[in-house]
Amino acid sequence: MTHFSALSLLKNALTGHKNWDAQWPDSQPKAEYDVIIVGAGGHGLGAAYYLAKEHGITNVAVIDKGWLGGGNTGRNTTIIRSNYLYDESARLYDHALDLWDGLSQELNYNVMYSNRGVLMLAHNVHDVQSFKRHIHANRLNGVDNTWLTPQEAKEYCPPLDISASARFPVMGAALQRRAGTARHDAVAWGYARGASQRGVDIIQNCPVTAIRRGPDGRVTGVETARGFIGAKKVAVSAAGHTSVVMDSAGVRMPLESYPLQALVSEPVKPVFPCVVMSNTVHAYISQSDKGELVIGSGTDQYTSYSQRGGLPLIEHTVAAICEIFPIFNRMRMLRKWGGIVDVTPDRSAILGKTPVPGLYVNCGWGTGGFKATPGAAHTLAWTVAKDEPHAINAPFTLERFATGRLIDEAAAAAVAH
């Protein structure tokens, strides 16, 4: 497989870019694997990559019901940050951020990680207090996050309306400078290429219909649209469909699946230097390198697998964006879409072992798991390889919903993240 470099680019330019190799083969399932990962999103593909690279486990298949990266990995607004309130979350997301830093070099694949900064706007006294609390907690955890006055926020992001007459007045902002965005598809592709280079099979358009267990209760493999495939270990990383898949193994999950939407505008010249999030009015915005404004909306109030989402949310989001950034009033929107996100009661992920021997789960990332992709994948691979928790994912157990040891980011942020 080609190693990407300036030289390989030049060579291929001379032949009109017609001779690039396929980046990974479309694998056919074998009869049995050491590990099967259900779901070829960034998390599942990444876990396969780290299983092969760091644990020498290469007899691995990643199986997806659709195309790889066609789930939430390919549908999100790519916001990456780690300024979460609780110690457990800060460690997990900051671990991911450390990996984002060198990911393009690690994968020899440009994931376009850009730490352009994420600015979170405070519109009322509650926001100011809660963001300052986050900033202090973050500082104790060594996570960067700073408080900006409205003037400083405006300097960092000139399109922002900080006038006193604004409908949503800006009373300040929290800025994480290390935070930013990345190219979502490239993350899936880069991990897929790296995993497949090391012998992992990526099997697409093959829904897993059930998880099979032996008489001793252990996992024996998965039932798929192309028949039974045996496996010593199975890791489920199926985002919005995780509870459906886990049900078939007799494990009921504390998850509910909701549509979450996003939209993009027509492409324009660079106008927007960073990422801005406004939790209170539910709007997230950044500009992609192609020039489109990328705008994130909220979840529908009802559970659904429709992968569409309702129009009222889009209207609400666009209205909020126009209030905060009057310059975008007359932008035309190109398209909107939805993804199905799996939400836990405390809005923290579930990542680790399950009551079923040989069965692992990575889910509950809800509205905010893209940023965690390298960290979740890296620690999931560890847990699958060693059959024990990694120090960083250890608190994110399924048992916490019985013990009461929740990681209540829901109460901390009270909004999508």
Add this chain to the structure above:
Amino acid sequence: MLLIRCPYCQQTLPELEFTYAGQAHVARPDAANKQISDEEWRDFLFIRTNVKGPHYERWRHAHGCGRFFNAVRDTVSDRFLITYKVEDPRPELSDLLEKSE
């Protein structure tokens, strides 16, 4: 936008008049009369069916009569099979599916 029929007002109205209130028919454990385990509390508080298909759920006509009612909605198509009053019995799925054919 969903159109939802309030069984009390007997009117079909836009989704914006209503708030969703989660899975229906979740019974609280009888803690007054017996010892409830952590697992039973977990199931009551946190475990939901999250079905892909017909889902029994609660809605509230927040901007109308203000009352809670129940519904069965297909979570794949978002189509309502029925809405019914809280005091009505839980309808059998087989009856609903037959009717909607």
